[in-house]
Amino acid sequence: MKIGSKIYTTIVFAFLFAPIVVMLIYSFNDSKSLSVFSGFSMRWYKELLNDRNTLESVKNTLILAFSATAISTVMGTAAAVGIEKLRGKWYCRTLKTVTDIPMTNPDIITGISLMLMFVFVGRLVGARTSLSFWTMLIAHVTFCLPYVILQVLPKLQQMDKALPEAAMDLGCTPLRAFFKVELPEILPGIITGAIMAFTMSLDDFVISYFTTGNGFETLPIRIYGMTKKTVTPKMYALATLIFFTTMSLLIVRNLVDNDQRREKKEKKDIYAIK
DSSP states (O other): OHHHHHHHHHHHHHHHHHHHHHHHHHTTBSSSOSSOOOOBOOHHHHHHHTOHHHHHHHHHHHHHHHHHHHHHHHHHHHHHHHHHTOOOHHHHHHHHHHHHHHHHSOHHHHHHHHHHHHHHHHHHHTOSOSOSHHHHHHHHHHHHHHHHHHHHHHHHHHSOTHHHHHHHHTTOOHHHHIIIIIHHHHHHHHHHHHHHHHHHHHTOOHHHHHHOOTTOOOHHHHHHHHHTSOOOHHHHHHHHHHHHHHHHHHHHHHHHHHHHHHHHHHHHHHHHHO
16 A cells, blocks of 8 residues: 555656656757757756846736735735634624635636726726726735735634733733734744735736736736747746746745744643643
8 A cells, every 4th residue: 555655646746747847858958849858058048038028027027926915915914913803703704704705716707807897997087097007916915815814814813812911911002012922923924925925926817917007017928928929948948937936935935834833842842841
């Protein structure tokens, strides 16, 4: 059974990561051939760095992702704190269900509905263009927000409720007690939520496609436009860089989770000794 499970696991992982390995290898291919590896070269990475349109789309994507992450992290943390302090259980459950809708709703439905809303509001106020960078930013905050709430809420529920109360008994205001006591306790959840929000915003295509305006092109939309023409290893090089960026964020997230688990274990050991 152990040998069979190992073989099955190996086959599954090979099926999942074989396309990525092929992409990594052919991003260093010296020729344009997508089937024959003619030699190792950094040619396509150099051409990618000289592609002004692609670099502009990378800049747009990073600006959008950082902006959406910052806004959704602040709003999501505040929303999680507010939901946790609600006394009515049914009201709390209702808010959690509503919060989960953007995650469970298909992206194409979210994208179309947001586009229709932006067009309607734009015509209502007499705007020249209904879609722009700001509409895309609002759309990204909309679908990133639930991921932050989902990561911060469990940390608030695990936190000892007596900590902020003790801080206020010692003279802290509620706001100061939050920043001095609660925030350090839920910080790992905030960091994880921010990383998830950044990752989701970085690679989103469907919602961005429906809510973008003229003159603002993100990297996923740029890649989609490149696939309509002849596919070159330059796209492989671009996808390779995106892959390693995403992997780096996942590693950071796992390190944060491991540190949190180690701290919890140390606290339990201290309490056990006492």
